[in-house]
Amino acid sequence: MSILTCNHVTLGYDGVPILSDINFSVGQDTYLCVIGENGAGKSTLVKGILGLIKPMSGRIETGDGLKANEIGYLPQQTQIQKDFPASVREVVVSGRINSMGWRPFMTKKDYAEADKNMELLGITNLRDHCYQDLSGGQQQRVLLARALCATKKLLLLDEPVSGLDPVAARDMYELTSMINKEQGIAIIMVSHDLDEAMKYSNHILHLSHKQLFFGKTRDYIAGEDGGVVNPIERYLKRDAANHSRKVEPAASVPYDASAKIKRQEENNG
Ligand SMILES: Nc1ncnc2c1ncn2[C@@H]1O[C@H](COP(=O)(O)OP(=O)(O)OP(=O)(O)O)[C@@H](O)[C@H]1O
Numbered sequence: 001m002s003i004l005t006c007n008h009v010t011l012g013y014d015g016v017p018i019l020s021d022i023n024f025s026v027g028q029d030t031y032l033c034v035i036g037e038n039g040a041g042k043s044t045l046v047k048g049i050l051g052l053i054k055p056m057s058g059r060i061e062t063g064d065g066l067k068a069n070e071i072g073y074l075p076q077q078t079q080i081q082k083d084f085p086a087s088v089r090e091v092v093v094s095g096r097i098n099s100m101g102w103r104p105f106m107t108k109k110d111y112a113e114a115d116k117n118m119e120l121l122g123i124t125n126l127r128d129h130c131y132q133d134l135s136g137g138q139q140q141r142v143l144l145a146r147a148l149c150a151t152k153k154l155l156l157l158d159e160p161v162s163g164l165d166p167v168a169a170r171d172m173y174e175l176t177s178m179i180n181k182e183q184g185i186a187i188i189m190v191s192h193d194l195d196e197a198m199k200y201s202n203h204i205l206h207l208s209h210k211q212l213f214f215g216k217t218r219d220y221i222a223g224e225d226g227g228v229v230n231p232i233e234r235y236l237k238r239d240a241a242n243h244s245r246k247v248e249p250a251a252s253v254p255y256d257a258s259a260k261i262k263r264q265e266e267n268n269g
């Protein structure tokens with residue numbers, strides 16, 4: 001059963017479409033990576049899903065008990081967020097704001113939820129630290145715990161690993177994968193990191209102002225021609241077909257697809 005469906009959705013600003021005819025759905029076990037070049041419309045889709053902008057046409061629907069204000073969101077980082085002057089615990093508990101209703105203050109239950117999510121992500125020891133003094137990787141863990149406080153069903157992450165070193169980036173993929181499998185929370189992650197996206201996701205949405213691909217990750221890697229290639233080559237081929245650009249085959253890049261396909265099969269059960 002789908003918890004989120006985009007049906008022929010077109011999104012844009014001031015009447016000018018940025019992203020046209022988007023069609024995909026997300027189930028409870030989905031780990032979807034959204035990929036595409038800078039300016040392709042990935043963050044625009046995120047804003048559409050969050051209800052911050054309305055579709056120019058088509059429908060974005062939530063299902064299976066998910067309400068639009070129960071999506072845990074980790075935004076694309078800005079300098080202002082990095083310099084936020086609050087303790088880690090205050091940042092994490094602020095994820096509960098949408099569930100407060102008319103209550104003007106946080107309750108013990110809100111703080112208990114924040115503490116539980118800090119424990120899950122291994123940041124309890126940072127609880128009273130100032131958020132702006134943390135490393136980039138620690139800050140992203142805090143924002144992930146904050147997003148978790150807002151949802152039981154769907155996390156929406158816009159480039160959570162950009163600017164992180166490879167170890168911290170791998171950490172974020174491992175944590176989101178654990179949340180997906182062990183907490184049963186669906187993940188939608190915007191990422192420019194093709195290799196990791198292919199490894200951890202079970203579905204791919206490739207955008208370039210329209211939908212170039214939506215489906216299982218193993219089908220994305222295999223492609224319509226059935227040939228398994230390096231994901232970067234597959235990405236460039238789809239992008240080039242869209243822009244009518246010629247791409248030289250990366251024949252010199254040997255690629256062991258079997259490990260990745262095996263991982264996909266494990267992910268897809
Ligand atoms: N508020 C806005 N008003 C008008 N145009 C906008 C607005 N926000 C984004 N755009 C335009 O929409 C297009 C897509 O932007 P978007 O932020 O969705 O791209 P993106 O795929 O997330 O890119 P990146 O990988 O750089 O984050 C860009 O041309 C951008 O300038």
Ligand SMILES: [Mg+2]
Binds near residue numbers: 042043044076158
């Ligand atoms: Mg973006």
